[in-house]
Amino acid sequence: MATTPALPTRALGSGPRVSALGLGCMGMSALYGEADRAESIATIHAALDAGITLLDTGDFYGMGHNELLINEALSTAPAGARDRAVLSVKFGALRDPDNGWGGYDGRPAAVKNFAAYSLGRLGADHIDIYRIARVDPDVPIEETVGAIAELVQAGYVRHVGLSEVGAATIRRAASVAPISDLQIEYGLISRGIEAEILPTVRELGIGVTAYGVLSRGLISGHFTADRELAPGDFRAMSPRFQGDNLRHNLALVESLRKIAEQKDASVAQIAIAWVLSRGADIVPLVGARRRDRLAEALGALEVTLDADDLAAIERAVPAGSAAGERYPATQMEHLDSER
Ligand SMILES: NC(=O)c1ccc[n+]([C@@H]2O[C@H](COP(=O)([O-])OP(=O)(O)OC[C@H]3O[C@@H](n4cnc5c(N)ncnc54)[C@H](OP(=O)(O)O)[C@@H]3O)[C@@H](O)[C@H]2O)c1
Numbered sequence: 001m002a003t004t005p006a007l008p009t010r011a012l013g014s015g016p017r018v019s020a021l022g023l024g025c026m027g028m029s030a031l032y033g034e035a036d037r038a039e040s041i042a043t044i045h046a047a048l049d050a051g052i053t054l055l056d057t058g059d060f061y062g063m064g065h066n067e068l069l070i071n072e073a074l075s076t077a078p079a080g081a082r083d084r085a086v087l088s089v090k091f092g093a094l095r096d097p098d099n100g101w102g103g104y105d106g107r108p109a110a111v112k113n114f115a116a117y118s119l120g121r122l123g124a125d126h127i128d129i130y131r132i133a134r135v136d137p138d139v140p141i142e143e144t145v146g147a148i149a150e151l152v153q154a155g156y157v158r159h160v161g162l163s164e165v166g167a168a169t170i171r172r173a174a175s176v177a178p179i180s181d182l183q184i185e186y187g188l189i190s191r192g193i194e195a196e197i198l199p200t201v202r203e204l205g206i207g208v209t210a211y212g213v214l215s216r217g218l219i220s221g222h223f224t225a226d227r228e229l230a231p232g233d234f235r236a237m238s239p240r241f242q243g244d245n246l247r248h249n250l251a252l253v254e255s256l257r258k259i260a261e262q263k264d265a266s267v268a269q270i271a272i273a274w275v276l277s278r279g280a281d282i283v284p285l286v287g288a289r290r291r292d293r294l295a296e297a298l299g300a301l302e303v304t305l306d307a308d309d310l311a312a313i314e315r316a317v318p319a320g321s322a323a324g325e326r327y328p329a330t331q332m333e334h335l336d337s338e339r
Contacts, residue, residue, distance in 0.1 A: 007051035008301060010283050012207035015129060015159040015180020018086050020276065020301060022054030023047045023294070024211055024285035028069055029062030032216070033230030035289050037069070044073035046291045048081040050298055056183070056209065056285050058090035058133055059118050067121035075123065088183070088209065089118050090163055092132040092144075099232060104334065106136030108147035115151055129180050131161035134334045141169050142176050149177040161209075165336045167200040179206045184337060186210035186282070188271055188313070189219060189240075189252065189322035197337060202281065212326065213275045213284045214268055215240065219253050219317075221260070221267025239324030248323040255316035265303045268293075272300035274313055 008020040026032075028040035044055065057066045067089070074082045091114035094102035105114075111132070118127060130148050135141055151157040159180035162173055173179055182201050186193050190212055201208060214220040218240055225246055229236040240249055253267060260270045275284045288294035305313070325332055332338055 007298075009053075010207070010280055012129075012159075012181040012209070012283065013201075013205050013281070014178035015161070015207065016086050018054040018283060019052045020283060021052060021272070021297060022056055022088070022209060022283050022285040023052050024056045024287040025066050025070060025289075026056075026058065026061045027287045027289045029066035031061070031232075031234040032287075032289075033233045039290055040069060041073045041076065043289055043291050043294050044070065045077055045081075046294055047288075048073075048077050048085065050294075052298075053084050054086045054088060054209070054283065054285070056088040056090075056211075058093065059114055059121070060091075060093040060095055060133070063095060064117070064121050067118055071121060071123040086128040087122060087124065088129040088131070088161065089122070089127045090131055090133040090183070091115070091118065092134065092136065101331075104132065104134045104136040106132050106139040106141070106144035108143055108150075111144060111147035112151065115156060119156065126155060127157050129159045129161040130157040131163045131183060133163050135165060135169060135336045141165070141173050145173045145176045145179075152177070162206075164334075166339050167196045169336050170197070170200050170204065170206065174204050174206065179204070181207035181209045181283070183209040183211060183285070185212035185326055186275060186278075187213040187215055187219070188256070188274055188317045189215050189249065190326050191319045192338070194319070202279075208279075208282045209285050210275050210282055211285045211287070213272055213286060215249075215322070215326075216287070218246075218249055219256065219267065219271050221253060221257060223250070223253075225250060237328050238326075239328060240322060240326065242324065245324035252317050252321060256313070259309070259312050259316055263303060263305075263309065265299070266296055268296055269300040269303050270305075270313065272297055273303035273305055274310070276300065277305050277310065 092104045163183040235241040286297040
């Protein structure tokens with residue numbers, strides 16, 4: 001009988017204990033160009049097989065495509081995998097048929113409506129962690145979190161999460177309901193949370209699910225300046241991937257590559273291992289959408305970084321050394337975490 005290998009686990013605040021790496025499924029449906037459906041499902045199966053339990057999605061990733069994909073992957077996975085999976089779902093983003101963005105809806109009635117659709121698409125009787133992707137500026141966070149707390153009471157959601165919010169909003173949300181984790185960008189070239197947000201979640205006993213650990217592939221060691229991006233690829237609009245910014249940022253990657261070679265690891269593994277080293281309350285979400293990328297990411301769990309390694313990494317990629325903001329200006333405006 002096949003057995004599931006034990007991966008290290010980490011606790012998400014008041015929420016569940018999950019694998020030390022989570023799988024972010026967004027790129028399988030949206031934002032990074034075409035993905036291969038069969039390979040996406042095989043990647044989710046391989047992740048579950050390797051012992052990954054945390055799967056992250058959003059109802060707006062491909063307008064339901066990502067949730068339906070996860071449903072298919074779970075229902076075709078070996079018995080037990082569905083029970084082990086911890087589903088983290090974001091909601092609230094408003095889209096249009098041209099793939100445009102139309103703000104966020106955090107009204108309590110909308111929260112319950114979003115949840116009902118997600119449960120249907122996921123084919124699940126509950127969502128493990130539910131969070132609004134960005135704060136709705138017209139709805140106090142207490143009301144949005146209160147609506148999720150009611151879904152917890154009703155058994156449709158297990159835990160309340162947050163996404164891309166700053167310290168003041170974290171405190172307000174935590175006054176309404178226990179919060180499992182804050183999902184936020186954190187990586188070698190995205191260290192903004194270290195000043196105020198990380199100390200705040202630590203004070204309140206809230207975990208972190210870190211995304212953009214590879215800065216959307218930019219610091220994976222695989223991205224090249226001549227890579228052609230499909231229309232609609234987020235990176236075609238991301239300031240960090242443009243012109244001089246891209247050249248500067250890829251030079252940082254080359255500095256990191258020297259350290260990776262000394263450690264007999266890949267650049268991506270060093271970048272993921274660095275986030276893992278920042279605290280047992282942080283779970284990196286890796287955006288692998290192919291089995292080879294997943295295998296590489298899992299290899300980061302084998303990389304040990306000692307004090308000398310960490311100092312060398314800091315010298316190669318000092319805090320704040322990236323060129324360009326992490327989102328285009330119109331999307332930065334929606335980040336409560338950047339206020
Ligand atoms: N809360 C939020 O606001 C928010 C925002 C964005 C994302 N997220 C979540 O976080 C997850 C991860 O974010 P992300 O995809 O931007 O992060 P990421 O892991 O920084 O970037 C993923 C990209 O890196 C490339 N890559 C190269 N080597 C890789 C490797 N070994 N393992 C994984 N990826 C590798 C992949 O490109 P190729 O496929 O071309 O190889 C992929 O497109 C998402 O799937 C989503 O669930 C949340």
